[in-house]
Amino acid sequence: MKEELQKRIIKGPDGIEFEVEPMRDYYCEAAPTVMPAAYSKIVEDLFNWARSESIWILGFGTGCGAIEMRPLMTPRFDAYRYGVQWRPTPRQSNLFIISGYLSVKTLKRVIRSYEQMQNPKYVIGLGSCTINGGMYWDSYNTIKRLDQYLPVDLYIAGCMPRPEALLAGFVDLKKLIRSGKAEGANEYAENFDWYKANQKRVINDWDMPDYNW
Amino acid sequence: MRELYKKLNKLFPLGELTEQRDDLAFITIEQEQLRSLILHLRDKENFTHLVLLTAVDWLEDNLFQLTYLVSNREKAIDIGLRVMISRDDAVMESIHDIWPTAATYQRELREMFGIDFPDSPGVNDDFILEGWNNIPPYRRDFDTLKFSDDTFSQRSGRETKDPAEHMKQQLYPDGA
Numbered sequence: 001m002k003e004e005l006q007k008r009i010i011k012g013p014d015g016i017e018f019e020v021e022p023m024r025d026y027y028c029e030a031a032p033t034v035m036p037a038a039y040s041k042i043v044e045d046l047f048n049w050a051r052s053e054s055i056w057i058l059g060f061g062t063g064c065g066a067i068e069m070r071p072l073m074t075p076r077f078d079a080y081r082y083g084v085q086w087r088p089t090p091r092q093s094n095l096f097i098i099s100g101y102l103s104v105k106t107l108k109r110v111i112r113s114y115e116q117m118q119n120p121k122y123v124i125g126l127g128s129c130t131i132n133g134g135m136y137w138d139s140y141n142t143i144k145r146l147d148q149y150l151p152v153d154l155y156i157a158g159c160m161p162r163p164e165a166l167l168a169g170f171v172d173l174k175k176l177i178r179s180g181k182a183e184g185a186n187e188y189a190e191n192f193d194w195y196k197a198n199q200k201r202v203i204n205d206w207d208m209p210d211y212n213w
Numbered sequence: 214m215r216e217l218y219k220k221l222n223k224l225f226p227l228g229e230l231t232e233q234r235d236d237l238a239f240i241t242i243e244q245e246q247l248r249s250l251i252l253h254l255r256d257k258e259n260f261t262h263l264v265l266l267t268a269v270d271w272l273e274d275n276l277f278q279l280t281y282l283v284s285n286r287e288k289a290i291d292i293g294l295r296v297m298i299s300r301d302d303a304v305m306e307s308i309h310d311i312w313p314t315a316a317t318y319q320r321e322l323r324e325m326f327g328i329d330f331p332d333s334p335g336v337n338d339d340f341i342l343e344g345w346n347n348i349p350p351y352r353r354d355f356d357t358l359k360f361s362d363d364t365f366s367q368r369s370g371r372e373t374k375d376p377a378e379h380m381k382q383q384l385y386p387d388g389a
Contacts, residue, residue, distance in 0.1 A: 105343050132368040138358040140350045141342065144365040202364060205344025 063100025
């Protein structure tokens, strides 16, 4: 366990000493829970419509695909006209685009960021690397299947896909959300132990809490 | 370049010279000569810039080759100093006091090749791998494909085709 997560005594600016136990004070102690659907289908459909029109992307580039986001968020391709925006923090976003190869070191940061995002949240795997490893199929340091570690709603194949492919992906994701099939956050909560076991199998120095929210 | 080699050879016992280009040459030297030669090059011959420090694994000869590439910015010439060290006891003297940037290279070599540089700052800290518990991945006896197959699960249905054969089939299906 990291030093910053250990229980310790801290002296405040006013000179008063107090005890800090980060695992208890800063993080939730409960596993994620499944969010039930609304009481009636028509209401859930309305919610899903609203969700599909409110996509906020986490500005986190994991691999070379991150470069595709720059023309997307600028006037050349202008993804904002589809009602899609980038946010700088996981707390304000609900779509995580894993943009290309994902090294084990980045996977750790991705898990932390994903878990801090608010429900309902979606994951897009961008590029061949997230599907079957792509050109990094024999690498010692990149994962081969993203869906072993995070629930993926949509894959966009290619190496790298063009920004147009991402725009088409956003439209497809909206369709998925509207039809109620983008239940990644609930899948994650249901199979939480399986996902954690997979994550811990590749991340050897697990020095963070199991629940990062 | 040859003149410089002659000049240096009077002062230091040098190994063979390999002239790659007019502005790039490599000299093989002994481990003990490195510090004095690199200091001489920096202070007397104006090779003020350490371009890179890298290693090659000569598995069959049981040697690591360390290459210190230094550059003379005014004359725009580069010299690479090659040092062969034993693979079994891979320890090399640190040069972080000559160029502080060397500490980063040495930290990387420590992690990727398992070459130790005693007293180099932070040399034993994790560099880019975290929690690595296998043999260093850039050593040639590390089987990266086997490690990858064992560690990361494979999605079924992945096909590999020989590019030459595949394109021949695509372009000339009747075998012409």
